[in-house]
Amino acid sequence: MNEVLITLFGSISQYWYDKNYMKYFLDKAKGKPVRLKVTSYGGDVAEAVAISNLLAEHGDVTVEFIGFNASAATWMAFGAKRIEMHADGMWLAHKCSVGVDIYGSLNADQLDDKIKELQSSKQSAEAIDLMIAKKYADRSGKTVKDVLSLMKESKWIAADEVKEWGFVDEIIPGINKRAKVTDELTNCFNAMGLPLPVIEEAKPDSTPSMVDQIVAGIKDFFKPKENPITNKIVTTMRKEFISVNQVLNVEGLEENEGKITLTVDQLKAINDAIRSAKDGQTTAENSLKAVVDDLDSLSDQVKAAADNKAKVQVIRNVINKVPGTQTSTKQESTEVNKYADIATDPINHYENE
Structure with a gap:
């Protein structure tokens, strides 16, 4: 059975790729294996949690990370049955960010209120960080302490290191790789x-x-x-x-x-x-x-x-242009285009991630 292809290329938020977008296409693929291709710098924690649960609820989803992926996009995939990452991809785990708005002149009482507000925001951020760290730890078998240290470094890591941490199941090699003993x-x-x-x-x-x-x-x-x-x-x-x-x-x-x-x-x-x-x-x-x-x-x-793989792709491109030869996966892609009002992500807005 062909995998149904869903793409998530951009910010995870209620204005772009959100839980409703994912639920729509997962419901259409009910009973079928799904491949979710992701390249995202992350976004809204609440939306990512909901999407992760939807992936787990579907049960047969493979997440394929391409390019650079960070923050909520990384652990969002933990609801999938299997996670793959391209060899030339990069991965970033970091602590969450909360919005802070301070403007104008404040008197002593107002400053005291603002300090209390910031302390409350700090406690919320720490709680969210702990939740995220536990997701990483549960997936990888590492300790929460080790994961929090990684998140604090806030650095991009390569695919091989991501696999060593246990965050992905398989590295997808690039072209011109030697054959493996299958x-x-x-x-x-x-x-x-x-x-x-x-x-x-x-x-x-x-x-x-x-x-x-x-x-x-x-x-x-x-x-x-x-x-x-x-x-x-x-x-x-x-x-x-x-x-x-x-x-x-x-x-x-x-x-x-x-x-x-x-x-x-x-x-x-x-x-x-x-x-x-x-x-x-x-x-x-x-x-x-x-x-x-x-x-x-x-x-x-x-x-x-x-090479031979390229020859096959040339032939496939020709066949796909012939009327009436589209596969179910190709037809699914057409359905994605019809949903362009929420599927399109021309500009990534992740400053409030």
Whole structure:
């Protein structure tokens, strides 16, 4: 099922993005997964609390932070089922601000009244700060004291640090990132009984292939290990190398003084597994090339795209221009445009945040 897209690009307040705006679109998406894209410097605490509760009430909302996000916008997302943040985004947690209006000349009695008023405002601000800090602490598992210290610093922090604090679930990488070992790839290797490759940081002109990594892993397995405790021959049944044991169809391998002896049939089994992996890699690479060639043949614009993801986007842009091909998500975006009187945020007013 496609996610319903809702955007919140601007100040959170009763005049811009408020609880009524969010409730309208969440009600329309009832029973469907929602992706709420947010870039906001925050705003009204009361509106943010209400929006957070509405997200929790819907139950299936993913908040995607893009750009810079601060203040009420950050913890507003805690009502969502999942929170993601782009790698190039920034995050700011700080103490709340209250309006102070002092103008003109005041006598002693008036000054005393103003001092009492400011003391009351200070107590209110401290109560709000404590509420916000508890939200951060409940989400992250950190102490309220630690969170209040972070809020007092009032500094922008990068996405990786935000994740370390436990405020988001996942960092969305930028383009040109190395491939990750996905669950699908893990399942394929486990089914074949092969060691899982470890993708390390890329080195210029020296990126090992997947097969090379498998071979390196097997070589490392058979390296002799020193026994610093005794010079006596100690036989140990090694069962922890599950992938190798699966290839050889054994429960474990006997190790003597850090060495393991294999039969010719066992070596043949390992050799066949590596060859199968290499053939599979070659087939996958050829299939991918064939698909890319077919895409490039569609138009020069597709062929000139920077990478495969860009090629797909070029094709998607063309399809979206064809009448009658809009997805439900695209149609939802049209509905958002119809609600432009409250959805538009031409100027961020967050000085009273």
